[in-house]
Amino acid sequence: MNTHRKDLYPDVAASGGLVSAMKEAATLRAGEIWPAPSNTDAIIVETSRGLVSVDPATEERLFRVRVLVPGFTWEVPGFSWEIGSTGDLGLLVEAVVAWREGVPLDELAARFEFLELDEFARALERGEPTSSQWADLLSSEYHQRQRGLLRRLHADEVLRHMFPVISHGAVRLRVDLFDGASRQVLVHELDGERCEVRVGVPEADWVEVPTGDLTAHLRAVLNKQ
Structure with a gap:
């Protein structure tokens, strides 16, 4: 992590990286996350409602949260859409843990005001x-x-x-x-x-x-x- 990013994310740097920082934060909140292998800087967590990625911004302290649809084979990589962003690591991890545990979207929206849950996210919840x-x-x-x-x-x-x-x-x-x-x-x-x-x-x-x-x-x- 370069000096600029260390200044923005000292807690992440102190933990040895975003994976370690998120795992530690999840453990403190009696939750679990299981990051999946990724070819990008984003951390990816597997859930029953799609893959959730967390990507730290470079220009300001901000953890951007996206839901991913796995890449299609051939030349098309799949697609993703952002569902919110926050600079609070603890709040971020609580939201990812709750998403992974299948907490209903209405409850998620009420608990985590930074989340922006659109119609496609709700279609995922409905299984449609x-x-x-x-x-x-x-x-x-x-x-x-x-x-x-x-x-x-x-x-x-x-x-x-x-x-x-x-x-x-x-x-x-x-x-x-x-x-x-x-x-x-x-x-x-x-x-x-x-x-x-x-x-x-x-x-x-x-x-x-x-x-x-x-x-x-x-x-x-x-x-x-």
């Missing part, structure tokens, strides 16, 4: 993140160009249960939102009559499929995996 994501994408003006494709995929009783993401203009579907290695497909609409489809791994070939056969093709391929 996939339906919430579909609703957001289908109503999004930003993704209006993909709306016809989204509607076609959503109309299928199997595909609508896969988690959708728009990536480089294509629709990506994954069976399990929280499993980065879960079965997934990528669909790129070429025109009103043809789509390109890639299933499973980055090395897989793109396959051109008539738009009218798209959902049947996807279901057949997924059933083989």
